[in-house]
Amino acid sequence: MTKSKKGRISNIVFVVILLLLIIPQTRKPIQIALHKGLALISPSVNTEDDSREIHYNSWQLQDIKGNTVNFKDYKGKVVLINFWATWCPPCIAEMPNLEKLHEDYKDKVVFLFVSNEKNKVINTFLAQHKYSFNVFTPLENAPEFEVSSIPRTLLINKEGKIIIDKEGAANWNSQKVRETLDDLLK
Known part of the structure; x- marks a missing residue:
């Protein structure tokens, strides 16, 4: 095969990939698949010196059933907080792993899955994916956590x-x- 023929094939493949990423119906599944590959990597654990201490300020959250909780009530417990959204491809990509972790540790660890979306949207997402975790909507800004992404x-x-x-x-x-x-937990 000549260089020019290889170049044309490469260009065609590149254009097809670009079109797939531009079309809304194919963009999201491709993004989720890419992020699932990235979600194979474990997060880094901070050393004691690198760990930032929080102060358990009041932070009211309401779950999808209408129950209100206050973050300060979880002082002295192991807490995992996940800020996410149903429209976010990297969030969707990591959810199966979070669900498995939640299933095994839900009686030992406080899981706070936090989303700003409407309950109807969240409930539809949870049912569609058969996720069992509870989701919370903040009733006020989290004073200790600045979430920019x-x-x-x-x-x-x-x-x-x-x-x-x-x-x-x-x-x-x-x-x-x-x-x-x-x-x-020890």
Whole structure:
């Protein structure tokens, strides 16, 4: 095959990929697939020196059933907070791993899946994917957490230190995360 023929084939493949990314019906599934590949990587665990301490300020959240909770009531517990949205491809990509982790640790760890979306949208998403975790909507801004991009996930130990602070998709069901949780729960 000549160089010019290879070049034309490369150009055609490039144009097809661009078109697939431009078309809304194909863009989201492609983005989710790409992020699932990125979500194979475990998040980094902070050292004691790198961990930021939180102060458990009042932060009211309401779950999809209408129950209100206050973040400060979780002081002294291991807490995993995941800021996400149903329209966010990296959020969707990491959800299966978070669901598996939630299933195994829901009785030991406080899971706060936080979204600003309407309950109807969230409930439809949860039912469609058969997710069992509860989702919370903030009733006020989180005074201790500035969230500029999603997904953003924080793992907080019993002493109130942020052990993991990860923006972007990650493998939350990894052996590394499970070992970290097991150590925090001791």
